[in-house]
Amino acid sequence: MRILLVEDQPEMASALRVALTRHDMVIDHALNLSEAEIFAADGNHDAVVLDRRLPDGDGLSLVPKLRANGNAVPVLVLTARADLADRIAGLDKGADDYLAKPFALEELLARLRALLRRPVNMRSDVVRVGRLAFDLTHREANVDGNALELPRRELLVLETLVRRMGRMVQRGSLMEAVFGLDDDVQPNALDTHISRLRRKLTDSGAGVTINGVRGVGYLLRETP
CATH class of the missing domain: 1.10.10.10 (Winged helix-like DNA-binding domain superfamily/Winged helix DNA-binding domain)
Incomplete structure (x- = not known):
């Protein structure tokens, strides 16, 4: 399973990378929107874990670009912006799930499993x-x-x-x-x-x- 992690905070990115790798996920790490767009261009990721507050803009801006290019990869927004309006904006932009920081690793893993258990064009798990x-x-x-x-x-x-x-x-x-x-x-x-x-x-x-x-x-x- 290949995950695109878009997170600019080194400590958070390192912790997530270690945790997800331990659960048999291959991680590509992007520090900003520009890098994320380059990584996402190949269309080979099974899910995206996306921060919102990035050095070059709001991470949410990546989602419509993915969808416009026909990339239906599941996107889990992971951010400190947890107000109801922010969550609604994230979902309206095309994100599949929204998890507020701070969070429990177990919940993140569970949400990723939920997103990944529905492979495209497969009727059964x-x-x-x-x-x-x-x-x-x-x-x-x-x-x-x-x-x-x-x-x-x-x-x-x-x-x-x-x-x-x-x-x-x-x-x-x-x-x-x-x-x-x-x-x-x-x-x-x-x-x-x-x-x-x-x-x-x-x-x-x-x-x-x-x-x-x-x-x-x-x-x-x-x-x-």
Whole structure:
């Protein structure tokens, strides 16, 4: 899961980044509106956590720009501006949720889960293919009801492939879903994670396979 965090206060940004990373989220951090627009342009984020008081303007101004560009990414506004009028303005601008500072981390995580549990064009929070079931809400995988224990990176790879089941996921998109921009990534890191995941899917009898096209990307398919 990839989150765009737009927050200019270093301490707050650092705390949020650590907390969200511990919950298997990949974080891109923008310090201001200009950086946020650059990050958001690729359209590969699953949610945006957005402060309002930014050095170059009101964070809310980002939301209409996203919507105008056809980007329906869920936006959670996180700000000290908590008056009723501010909350109404945020929602009217197109934000999906509004959380006032100070806040409890548990509530932020719960609100993010609520936003993320409704993936576009999916009717169920559990995707089933072969003997594999992936719970998008709780971010858990199982084979015939038996938990498939995966390290964080492999889980992110599987989640990304499941969300685009049957379609080729470009290598760059997988890299963006699994690694943060600040991560020190070795050239073959993605291939290593996919190789290990492919072996575990086979060993568990999941009934799915990961097919790759060299230099292009990967897709998840049910085993014939």
